[in-house]
Amino acid sequence: MRIGWSIAVPGAVVAAQPISAQTAQPSAMMLAQAHDRCMTTYxxxxxxxxxxxxxxxxxxxxxxxxxxxQLGAAIARDYTPAQATELNAMLEAQAKPNFDKLLQRIRADRAAKPAN
Incomplete structure (x- = not known):
């Protein structure tokens, strides 16, 4: 009898608990990588x-x-306000120069490939 009761209680407790709709949020690093891939695809x-x-x-x-x-929100969540401000400023300042270098590398790689 006692075994049946102890097994039923945990099941009842689990069944009575609401299911959380909250999912794990991606880290700033994961979002930075996803953003970089997005920009590269374009x-x-x-x-x-x-x-x-x-x-x-x-x-x-x-x-x-x-x-x-999403990256901005993750930075604000994952870092102190001072760090977030510094990181956002750095990302903003480097965005266009890094993108221009990416375009140059893409074009150089294409030029180096033999024509089909």
Whole structure:
């Protein structure tokens, strides 16, 4: 009798607890990597067009805005306010120069490949 009661109680407790809808939030590092991949995808695709570097950057920035917003929220959550401010400023300052270097590497890699 006692065994049946002890088994039933934990099941009843679990059944009575609400199921949490909260899911684990991705870290700032994970979101930074996802944002970088997003920007790279736009760069690779749009360098095959006649678009200018400035318009490619603008399109990539607009297309990856949701990830950037999530990254900003994760930075604010994962770091102290002072660290978050410094990190956001650094990311903002490096965004365009790093993107321009990426475009150069993509074009150089394509130029180095033999034509099919």
């Amino acid at each position: 760069a690779v695709r749009l360098t095959n067009t006649a678009a200018t570097d400035q318009s490619i950057f603008a399109d990539a920035t607009a297309g990856c805005k949701e990830l950037k917003d």
